[in-house]
Structure formats: structure tokens, C-alpha cells
Amino acid sequence: MPHSKNKQATGNPKEHVREGFSEMKKDAQTLKEDAEMLADDTVEMASHAKEHAVDAMRSTAESAAEMAHGAQDSATKYHNAMCEQIRKHPTSSVMIALGAGLVIGRIMGGANKS
Secondary structure, eight states: OHHHHHHHHHOOHHHHHHHHHHHHHHHHHHHHHHHHHHHHHHHHHHHHHHHHHHHHHHHHHHHHHHHHHHHHHHHHHHHHHHHHHHHHOHHHHHHHHHHHHHHHHHHHTTTOOO
């Protein structure tokens, strides 16, 4: 008789094992669901990061294109202005080019004949 009282006081060992397994299954299911949610969140975050990177690159490319067009416009204006000055003053232009060529030649060592 003392043995049956002991079983009732501590409960049925098989039932405790079943309850323990049941709790473990619930915990495992919860862990699985949490892992799936974490994976989904990670994919979503990666997607957002990719979108931001693409937007930043697109913006940078657009800015670079605008700067290139601006530089091209400036170069065209300076070229046209220089051509106009050469047309107005051809002799002066040739003399300036000759002088600049002599100076550059001197700097580069073209007159160092010993």
C-alpha cells in the first residue's frame, strides 16, 4: 500500500514523460516557427538593403551623367570661344602658340645640346 500512495503523490511516471515530450514538441514547434519568421525577416531585410543599394547606385550614376554633360557643355563653350579668338586674331594666336611651344620645349630639355 505505501507503494500506491507514492505513485499518487508523485503522479504517474509515464504521464510525466508524456507531458514532458508534449512540452518538448510544443517548444520545438515554437522554435521552428521562430526560425521561419527569422528567415523571412532576414530575406526581407536583404531585399530592402538591395533596393537601397540599387537606388544609391542609380542616383550616383545620374549625378555622374549630369556632371559629365555639364563638363562637356563647358568644354564646348571654351572650345568655341577659343576658336573665335583665333579667327579674330590669327597672327597673335600663332605667336602665342609658338612661344608656348618654345617654353615647353625648354622645360622638357629640348635645347640641352652640349
